[in-house]
Amino acid sequence: xxxxxxxxxxxxxxxxxxxxxxxxxxxxxxxxxxxxxxxxxxxxxxxxxxxxxxxxxxxxxxxxxxxxxxxxxxxxxxxxxxxxxxxxxxxxxxxxxxxxxxxxxxxxxxxxxxxxxxxxxxxxxxxxxxxxxxxxxxxxxxxxxxxxxxxxxxxxxxxxxxxxxxxxxxxxxxxxxxxxxxxxxxxxxxxxxxxxxxxxxxxxxxxxxxxxxxxxx
Numbered sequence: 001x002x003x004x005x006x007x008x009x010x011x012x013x014x015x016x017x018x019x020x021x022x023x024x025x026x027x028x029x030x031x032x033x034x035x036x037x038x039x040x041x042x043x044x045x046x047x048x049x050x051x052x053x054x055x056x057x058x059x060x061x062x063x064x065x066x067x068x069x070x071x072x073x074x075x076x077x078x079x080x081x082x083x084x085x086x087x088x089x090x091x092x093x094x095x096x097x098x099x100x101x102x103x104x105x106x107x108x109x110x111x112x113x114x115x116x117x118x119x120x121x122x123x124x125x126x127x128x129x130x131x132x133x134x135x136x137x138x139x140x141x142x143x144x145x146x147x148x149x150x151x152x153x154x155x156x157x158x159x160x161x162x163x164x165x166x167x168x169x170x171x172x173x174x175x176x177x178x179x180x181x182x183x184x185x186x187x188x189x190x191x192x193x194x195x196x197x198x199x200x201x202x203x204x205x206x207x208x209x210x211x212x213x214x215x216x217x
Contacts, residue, residue: 025055025068028075041077047084050208053169062180069184079217082185085210089171093127096120099205112137114154114161130169135161174209181213189214 023031058064072082091099097118117133135152138144138160152161172180174192181190190213194206 025071026064028071037075038077042075042080043077044081044083045072045076047072047082048210050085050087050169052084053086053089053172054167056168056170065180066184069181073185073215076215078215080215082213082215083210084177084181084213085208086172086177087169087208088174088206089127089130090173091205092118092120092130093171093173098132099207101204102207115152119166127171130171131166132169133163133165133167135163137161177209177211181211185213185215187216189216 023035029037052065052068055065055068072084076082087102088099098116102116113134113136115133115135119131120127121129121131135154137154138146138149143149143162144160146162149160149162151158152163153159154161178190178192182188190211193210193212194200195208196210197206200206
């Protein structure tokens with residue numbers, strides 16, 4: 001969804017092998033008619049890059065979230081795997097910033113991200129929303145002439161950059177997401193990989209919590 005809003009469709013189409021379809025997580029069976037779901041279900045569904053945290057809990061009782069997860073479950077074949085992740089919001093809620101190594105993670109292993117801002121909103125003592133803004137340095141790429149690009153200062157130099165501003169996130173703690181998945185996918189095998197690793201590295205806070213859920217055969 002973020003790529004569709006920000007980048008030209010031709011840009012991401014030529015970087016993905018296969019077909020690209022747009023679907024609503026809350027109505028996946030009726031997504032684009034050009035997308036034909038396999039009758040037997042999918043071997044795997046990936047919901048990564050913190051994308052699930054962009055889905056608001058509209059009713060406030062997790063009905064929307066459970067419906068989306070139930071749709072994933074419905075489209076998985078027996079023995080299929082859901083990989084879904086979220087940022088380490090336990091750290092963010094406690095410290096009101098992302099972990100210091102956030103932009104060296106598997107998703108953001110790039111020196112093009114800069115001027116990151118984080119706004120954490122609490123309502124009655126509960127974290128309700130987190131908004132993130134950042135610039136992406138487009139220097140020497142084929143995106144320098146894209147709509148919205150601007151010249152800004154970075155480390156004392158003028159660079160061509162794109163502002164990704166106020167990206168809303170509705171945070172999930174590790175405990176909360178685990179409980180949600182176990183409720184929807186019960187019975188199922190569930191495990192958590194910190195930053196896609198089997199164990200957390202000593203002295204480091206993981207940037208992402210990656211949940212791997214295996215549907216019973």
